[in-house]
Each structure stands twice: as structure tokens, then as C-alpha cells.
Amino acid sequence: MEGLLDKVTEELQIDKSNWVLTKFGDVAIQQKQNVDRENTDLTRYVKGEHMGSEDLHLRSWGELKDEYLGPAFIRRFDEGDILYGSRRTYLRKVVIAPFSGITSNTTFVIKANEEKIDKRLLPFVMLSEGFTENSTRNSKGSVNPYINWKDIANYEFLLPPKKQQAHLVQLLRAMDDVVERENEFLIKLKTTRDVFFEKLIFESEGKKVPLSKILVPKKEKSQVPHKREKYIGLEHIVTGDFKTSNYGSTESVKAQCNIVDKGDLCYSKLRPYLDKAIIASFDSVSTTELLIYDTKLVSKEYVLHHFHSKSFIDYVSSQGFGTKMPRVSHKIIGQYEVLVPKNENELLNKMKQFLKVEDVSKSKIASSKSLQKGLINQVF
Numbered sequence: 387m388e389g390l391l392d393k394v395t396e397e398l399q400i401d402k403s404n405w406v407l408t409k410f411g412d413v414a415i416q417q418k419q420n421v422d423r424e425n426t427d428l429t430r431y432v433k434g435e436h437m438g439s440e441d442l443h444l445r446s447w448g449e450l451k452d453e454y455l456g457p458a459f460i461r462r463f464d465e466g467d468i469l470y471g472s473r474r475t476y477l478r479k480v481v482i483a484p485f486s487g488i489t490s491n492t493t494f495v496i497k498a499n500e501e502k503i504d505k506r507l508l509p510f511v512m513l514s515e516g517f518t519e520n521s522t523r524n525s526k527g528s529v530n531p532y533i534n535w536k537d538i539a540n541y542e543f544l545l546p547p548k549k550q551q552a553h554l555v556q557l558l559r560a561m562d563d564v565v566e567r568e569n570e571f572l573i574k575l576k577t578t579r580d581v582f583f584e585k586l587i588f589e590s591e592g593k594k595v596p597l598s599k600i601l602v603p604k605k606e607k608s609q610v611p612h613k614r615e616k617y618i619g620l621e622h623i624v625t626g627d628f629k630t631s632n633y634g635s636t637e638s639v640k641a642q643c644n645i646v647d648k649g650d651l652c653y654s655k656l657r658p659y660l661d662k663a664i665i666a667s668f669d670s671v672s673t674t675e676l677l678i679y680d681t682k683l684v685s686k687e688y689v690l691h692h693f694h695s696k697s698f699i700d701y702v703s704s705q706g707f708g709t710k711m712p713r714v715s716h717k718i719i720g721q722y723e724v725l726v727p728k729n730e731n732e733l734l735n736k737m738k739q740f741l742k743v744e745d746v747s748k749s750k751i752a753s754s755k756s757l758q759k760g761l762i763n764q765v766f
Contacts, residue, residue, distance in 0.1 A: 400765065405546050411539030413503040417495040419462040421488050423450065430487040431459055434471050435660060437479040440755060442509050443566060444481045453712070458490040468496040468509055473532045475521035477621060480512045494535065504551040510558050514766040517541060543766050554765055561758045568754060572747045576626050579740040583691050586736065592727040598720030600689060602680040606645040608671040612636040616670035618646060620654055623662040626694060628741060630664050636671060643671035644678050651679040651686040653693055655713045658702035663693040677716060683726050687734055692724050
């Protein structure tokens, strides 16, 4: 990968001698148009959780009629605007809006000053290492750090002349297209996996039982200071994944946490439609929004497939309580019935083939993103 990056960079032969040191605030314009949600034609909204890390494409959103939104959701954005998550900026949440809608006042809505910069180039500036380091360094607060507009507006970087910007856009967009094609394949693969799992369950013999007879809650807590170094927050779990290698440090976590042992089944009770459930691959502590389970009658791997199935997600999404931040309880989850199959091992072996292909796809995406990031940092 490094060899390929060096080859591409060498072929670029970027001459920055005529590039101009520019403040971000000179090429980016913050939008602050407010919306009266009771009197608007806008129908969709975007939350921070809808935005992926290092992903310019918006893959999910909400409908205003489906959920209560707090008073912070007043900011209008238009198609083509850049949405930037101002909290926990190390997550690099930079998205190009594919439609007009509403977001909260903690998400910056940004338009490019097209007199100075090609609007297609600006999102890549915001994904650069320098921009992220500046945002992280100037963030305030420890539990949920945030950045002020003036701190990113003062960020300086070298800006190429307008004539050269179009060439750089072409290169960076081509690399993004590669990543996007691989992401689209992975999404289709996950959909096929879930359909196949439901088909296997339908064709299998066994007895249906509620999850309350299968799930064994683990309730051990970790007090501050935490004895374990690794921390799993919801931001470390990717929607639909079966495991995570991401984690944070417990040094900045001042709240009580759940203790997670390697091999534990973890399920996020917060916003169940986000589909965040994993089997832990290392010892850690976690946010109390993660329910920690052992199982009986069937394996944790088998239950995890159910957690990721469309039937289960539809069920818990319909049963969630709370208007500001929907969640489910162990009791609600326990009422969902699953088949205890006679052929569990055979069934799981078939599903492992899907997971192997997914791992290969994710590896390709990671490699392409690494190359993309390298190119962005070479340019900016």
C-alpha cells in the first residue's frame, strides 16, 4: 500500500511553490439559517449518528414524522452543503448532503466560498490530518468535547490555484469512487447475508423460545478509576458489524461502566435501529448503554445473527421507548422469540462463509481508505 501511494505521489509531482497559505474561514462559510419545524416543507433530518467516520456519503437519515426531535434541531442545510460534526471531532464526520433537510445546531453546515475554492475540494481539506489535529487540539470539554467555529475558521493550510484545484478534485474523487463501489458491495453482501439467515431459520427444525430464556445478563460494573485501559463506546461499533477492533482509553471516562470480558455478547439498547451489536474480541469496559450477555441453550454467535436480522431490528425499533433518545430494555428484548435449532452448528458454518467474504471486503475498503487518506495528506 505504501509503495502504491509513493508511486501515485511521484506521478503527481505536486509543485506547491505557488500555493497560498489560507485560512479555512476564507474558503468556508458557516450557514446558520434556522427552521420552524411546524411550518416547513422539509421532511428529513440528520443526526450525528447518521454520519459515518471518514465517509463523505450520507447512508442514513430520519423522517420528521417518525421521531421527536429536541429544540436543538433547528438548522437548515441544502443539497450539496457540507455537514460537519462539531463534537468528538476525532471521528472525522464530514458529509456532503444529498438533499435538503434539518440538523442540530451542534452540526456545522458549511458552504464553499467558490470564488476561492472548488466546492468539491473543500470536503477533502476537512478530512486531512492537519484539519483534524487542529479541531481535536482546540476542542473544549472532556466527556463530549466540542469545537467552536472560530477555532476551525483560523486553521491555515496551503491552497492551490483554482486551475490546479480541478485536477486534484478529479484525482481525489476517483479514489473516493473506488471506496464507494466497495462500500456498496459490502452493503449488498450484508443484505444478502440477513436474507439467507432468515431462510435458514425458516427451513430449520426446533422450538421457538423467548430470548429471556436464552440471554443471561452480566451486570458487573467498573468504578472510576477503571482498572482496564480499553473503553468501548457506541462510536467504536460500526452498524451491522459482528466485532470491533476500535476502542478508546478509559483515562477520559469518568462515569461508571460495564465490565466486558473477551467473548461477551454486547448489544446497544440506545437507538436500536442503529443495529449495533458485537461479540467482544478483547477485555474492556463499556458505556452502560451496552447490555452485556452470556447465553444458554444456544451460542452467542447464533443470537448475534438474530440481533442483526431485519426481523429483530424492526421489532426493537417498534418497541423503543423515550421520545428524545429511543431505547429498549432487557425486558423488551427478552420478549422476542427465536428458534432453538437442532442443527445450530451446521447453520452457523454456512453463515461463516458470508462473514469471511465480508472480512475480505472490509479489508479492501480499509486498504482503499488508507490510500485515500494518504493522498489527501499528500495534497493538504
